[in-house]
Amino acid sequence: MKRLKKIALGILVLLVILGIAATIIVPEKLDKKFNTVTLHPPYSVSAKAQQLYNSLNFIADMHCDALLWKRNLLQKNEQGSVDIPRMLEAKVALQAFTIVTKAPKNMNFDNNTGDTDQITLPFILQRRPINSWFNLTNRALAQCKALHAFEEKSAGTFRIIKSSAGLRQYISDKQKNPNMTAGFLGIEGMHALSGKIENVDKLYDAGVRMMAPVHFFDNKLGGSAHGVSKGGLTDFGKQVIKKMQEKNMIVDIAHSSPKLIDDIFEISTKPVVSSHTGVQGTCQTVRNLSDKHLKMIAKSGGLISIAMFKPATCDSTVASSVKAIKYCIDLVGADYVALGSDFDGAIEIHTDITGLPLYVEEMLKVGISEEDIKKVMGENVKRFMLKNLPPK
Numbered sequence: 001m002k003r004l005k006k007i008a009l010g011i012l013v014l015l016v017i018l019g020i021a022a023t024i025i026v027p028e029k030l031d032k033k034f035n036t037v038t039l040h041p042p043y044s045v046s047a048k049a050q051q052l053y054n055s056l057n058f059i060a061d062m063h064c065d066a067l068l069w070k071r072n073l074l075q076k077n078e079q080g081s082v083d084i085p086r087m088l089e090a091k092v093a094l095q096a097f098t099i100v101t102k103a104p105k106n107m108n109f110d111n112n113t114g115d116t117d118q119i120t121l122p123f124i125l126q127r128r129p130i131n132s133w134f135n136l137t138n139r140a141l142a143q144c145k146a147l148h149a150f151e152e153k154s155a156g157t158f159r160i161i162k163s164s165a166g167l168r169q170y171i172s173d174k175q176k177n178p179n180m181t182a183g184f185l186g187i188e189g190m191h192a193l194s195g196k197i198e199n200v201d202k203l204y205d206a207g208v209r210m211m212a213p214v215h216f217f218d219n220k221l222g223g224s225a226h227g228v229s230k231g232g233l234t235d236f237g238k239q240v241i242k243k244m245q246e247k248n249m250i251v252d253i254a255h256s257s258p259k260l261i262d263d264i265f266e267i268s269t270k271p272v273v274s275s276h277t278g279v280q281g282t283c284q285t286v287r288n289l290s291d292k293h294l295k296m297i298a299k300s301g302g303l304i305s306i307a308m309f310k311p312a313t314c315d316s317t318v319a320s321s322v323k324a325i326k327y328c329i330d331l332v333g334a335d336y337v338a339l340g341s342d343f344d345g346a347i348e349i350h351t352d353i354t355g356l357p358l359y360v361e362e363m364l365k366v367g368i369s370e371e372d373i374k375k376v377m378g379e380n381v382k383r384f385m386l387k388n389l390p391p392k
C-alpha cells in the first residue's frame with residue numbers, strides 16, 4: 001500500500017510540474033507559431049519614403065489582436081507584431097486593440113459553427129483569471145484589464161483613449177513629449193455579450209469603444225460571412241446596434257455577412273467602419289467588401305481599414321495591400337481609407353508594426369499623393385475618432 005501511495009504521489013507531483021511547465025512554455029510557443037511575418041525586421045526604405053514617414057503626425061492602425069496572446073506588451077518581443085516599444089519605434093500614435101473571445105476549431109472562410117472553441121485551453125494555460133476560462137464576457141473583460149495594467153505600468157508612455165476629449169488631450173501632450181503612444185479597445189464578435197444587452201454597458205465601462213457584431217460564426221446578433229446562415233441582423237442585433245450608437249460606440253462590420261451589412265446600414269444612424277478588410281475589387285473572397293458596401297461606408301462618413309495579410313489581399317506583399325488602398329481611393333476618395341493590419345491575428349502578416357514605412361514607399365510608388373498618404377496612414381483615423389468617440 002505504502003509503495004502504491006508513493007507512486008501515486010510521484011505521479012501527482014510530476015503532473016503538477018508538467019502543468020506548470022505547460023503554462024510557461026505553451027503560450028509563447030503558440031504565439032510564435034500563429035503570429036508570423038513574411039518580411040522580417042529591420043526594414044529599410046528609400047530616403048524619400050522615410051522622410052515622409054518621419055513627417056507624419058498621426059499614424060494609426062484599426063485592428064490588432066495582441067491581447068489574445070498574453071504577451072508582455074511593455075517589452076520588445078521577438079514574437080508577434082505589436083508591443084509598446086515597437087509602437088514607439090514605428091511612431092504609431094493610435095493602435096486598436098481588438099479582443100477575440102471565441103474561435104471555432106478548424107476555422108475556415110466559408111462555413112463555421114460556434115459549437116467548438118479553441119481559445120479555452122490557451123486561456124487556461126496562459127493562467128488568465130478563472131472566471132474568464134468559460135465565460136466570454138469575462139474573457140473580454142480580462143483582456144480589457146490586461147491593457148489597463150500595461151497602461152498603468154508604462155510610466156506614461158502608453159495611454160488608452162476612450163473619448164474625443166481624451167484623444168485631444170493626448171494629441172496635445174504628445175506634441176510636447178513625442179515618446180508616447182496610445183491604443184483603444186475593440187471587440188470582434190459580440191458573442192462577448194453572452195447574449196445579454198446589459199453587457200454592452202459592462203464592456204463600455206471597461207473601455208471598449210468599437211465592436212463588430214460577429215466574428216467567424218453566427219451568433220445571437222446575426223450572420224457571419226464565415227458562418228452557416230449568412231443571415232442578417234436579428235431583433236437582438238438591432239437592439240444592440242441601437243444601444244451602441246446611443247453610447248457613441250463604433251460599429252465595425254468586419255466579418256459580417258453581406259446581408260448583415262445591409263441590415264446594419266438600414267438602421268444605422270452613425271458612421272460605420274470596417275476595422276480590417278480587403279476589397280472584392282482586388283481580391284475576391286467572402287471576407288472582403290463589395291464596391292457597394294465600400295461606397296456605403298464612405299457615404300456614412302466611416303472608415304475602410306485595409307488589412308495586411310494574404311487571405312485579405314490575395315498576396316503576401318505590401319504591394320497587395322497598397323493595391324487595395326489605391327482601389328478604395330479611386331472608388332470613394334482618400335478621406336475614408338485607413339490601415340487595419342490585423343497584426344497578431346493568428347496569421348502570417350506582411351511585416352510587423354515597424355514595417356509601416358514600407359507602405360508609404362509603396363504608396364509613393366503607385367502614385368498616391370503625399371497628402372492622401374498622410375490621410376491613409378492615420379489622419380483619417382484621427383479625424384474620425386475626434387468626431388465619433390464619446391465626447392467625454
Ligand SMILES: [Zn+2]
Pocket residue numbers: 188254255276342345
Ligand atoms: Zn478578424
